[in-house]
Structures are given as structure tokens and as C-alpha cells.
Amino acid sequence: MSESLIFSLIVGASVGLAAGYLGSIMVLEKMALVGDAMSHVALPGLALGVLLGFNPLLGGFLFLFVSAILIWHISRVTKLSFETLVGAAFTLALAIGILLFKNLDALEAALFGDIAQVTVLSAGIAIAVSVAVIVLTRLIYKKIVLGLISEELAISKGISIAKTNLLYLLLVSVTVAIGIQITGTLLVGFLVVTPAAASRIISSNMSRYLALSATFGAISAISGVLLSGYFNVLPGPLVVISGVVIFVIVLLIRWRKKIES
Numbered sequence: 125m126s127e128s129l130i131f132s133l134i135v136g137a138s139v140g141l142a143a144g145y146l147g148s149i150m151v152l153e154k155m156a157l158v159g160d161a162m163s164h165v166a167l168p169g170l171a172l173g174v175l176l177g178f179n180p181l182l183g184g185f186l187f188l189f190v191s192a193i194l195i196w197h198i199s200r201v202t203k204l205s206f207e208t209l210v211g212a213a214f215t216l217a218l219a220i221g222i223l224l225f226k227n228l229d230a231l232e233a234a235l236f237g238d239i240a241q242v243t244v245l246s247a248g249i250a251i252a253v254s255v256a257v258i259v260l261t262r263l264i265y266k267k268i269v270l271g272l273i274s275e276e277l278a279i280s281k282g283i284s285i286a287k288t289n290l291l292y293l294l295l296v297s298v299t300v301a302i303g304i305q306i307t308g309t310l311l312v313g314f315l316v317v318t319p320a321a322a323s324r325i326i327s328s329n330m331s332r333y334l335a336l337s338a339t340f341g342a343i344s345a346i347s348g349v350l351l352s353g354y355f356n357v358l359p360g361p362l363v364v365i366s367g368v369v370i371f372v373i374v375l376l377i378r379w380r381k382k383i384e385s
């Protein structure tokens with residue numbers, strides 16, 4: 125097993141856990157579009173990194189970070205939903221990013237991931253960021269859930285809905301940024317949505333829901349990376365296929381239980 129594949133497995137497992145855990149909120153809030161669309165916002169930053177000779181992932185992260193703050197601010201000012209603003213931003217970013225990329229191989233790697241580009245530094249950063257994302261998500265989880273139940277009640281408890289939403293968007297941005305190298309900008313949003321959706325189908329309580337969301341995310345990413353190394357193809361599509369297989373299996377289990385009952 126090559127070093128790049130080992131490092132990719134570490135990154136995949138870390139990102140899968142963090143994305144699945146974070147995505148459980150997204151599914152509860154019915155914000156699946158936000159997770160998927162945010163990933164596309166990174167594309168211009170990746171392109172500038174390639175063109176100007178600096179780390180493309182840094183450029184992608186900066187674009188995501190700034191975009192998250194702008195979307196949050198515009199949402200507060202205009203009262204438009206995150207889904208509306210992110211939907212508009214991602215189409216613009218996708219168009220600009222594709223225009224900026226001159227090298228088709230680099231564009232393909234940016235869109236669908238490339239395990240050959242993963243290094244020990246990437247693996248270390250992925251672990252650190254994923255741990256931070258899970259810890260911070262856990263800290264704001266109850267606040268977000270309470271805000272879903274009743275914003276008035278959350279405010280009466282001293283919870284700042286606006287600040288909590290901003291932190292949440294930033295966590296999504298960071299998670300997407302580290303996941304891009306494995307699944308690419310087009311497909312990384314999958315890890316924030318589908319594992320949590322599969323978990324939602326068979327979870328009877330919140331603890332089980334959180335644990336399974338993170339677990340399904342990790343399994344999807346690890347399986348996709350392993351298959352990518354075996355077949356020597358880009359990892360993004362295989363991560364998606366692995367996750368869809370998990371979703372179908374969970375759906376069949378739920379369907380069978382429903383019939384038996």
C-alpha cells in the first residue's frame with residue numbers, strides 16, 4: 125500500500141467522520157442544498173492557487189471562509205434563506221472556477237479529487253480539523269436544535285441564533301475544504317448530506333443518529349478511497365457510490381422492518 129493511499133485513508137476517515145456528524149444538523153434543518161452547494165464555492169480559489177503557484181487547498185479554504193461570512197451577513201440584512209443565497213453563489217463560483225482553470229487535468233482533480241496529491245501534512249491537518257469540527261459541533265448542537273424547535277425560546281435562553289448560524293457555516297466551510305482533496309468540489313457535499321440521511325432512516329434517538337451519521341460518513345470515504353487505489357481511478361465518484369450503497373442497504377433494512385411489523 126502506497127504512502128499516498130495511507131494518507132488518503134486517514135484524510136478520508138477524518139473527513140467522513142466530521143462531515144457525517146456535521147451533516148446530521150443539516151438534515152435536521154432541511155439544509156441539504158447548503159452543504160452540497162458550499163463545496164462549489166471553493167473552485168475559484170483552487171483555480172487561483174494553480175494559476176498563481178500557491179497551495180490550491182488554501183485558496184479554496186479562503187474562498188469558502190469569506191463566502192460563508194458574506195452569505196451569513198447578506199442573510200441577516202435581506203432575511204433571505206441560506207439556501208437561496210448559497211444556491212446563487214455556487215453557480216457563479218462554478219462558472220468562474222471553470223473559466224479560470226486552463227489545465228484540464230488540474231480541473232478534473234479539483235472536481236473529482238486526487239489521492240496522489242494527499243501528503244502527510246494533509247493527513248495531519250485533516251485529523252486536527254476534524255477533531256475541532258466535531259468538538260465545536262457538539263458544543264452548538266443543542267443550541268441549534270433548540271432554535272429549530274423555537275427561535276423565541278432559544279433567544280430567551282440567551283442563545284444568539286445569528287452567531288450560532290455563523291459558526292455552523294464556518295464549520296461546514298472548513299469540513300468541505302479538507303474533504304475536497306478526496307472527493308473534489310463537485311462531490312464533497314455528498315459526505316455532508318447522504319450519510320446523515322441514511323442514519324436518519326434507522327435512528328430511534330439523537331445519540332444513535334449522531335453516531336451513525338459519523339460512522340456512515342467514515343465508511344463511505346474509506347471505501348471510496350480503497351476502491352480508488354485498487355482500480356486506479358479518481359476517488360470522488362467511488363466515495364459517492366459507496367455512500368449510496370450504504371443508503372440503499374439502510375433503506376432496505378427499514379423497509380423490511382416495516383413489513384414485519
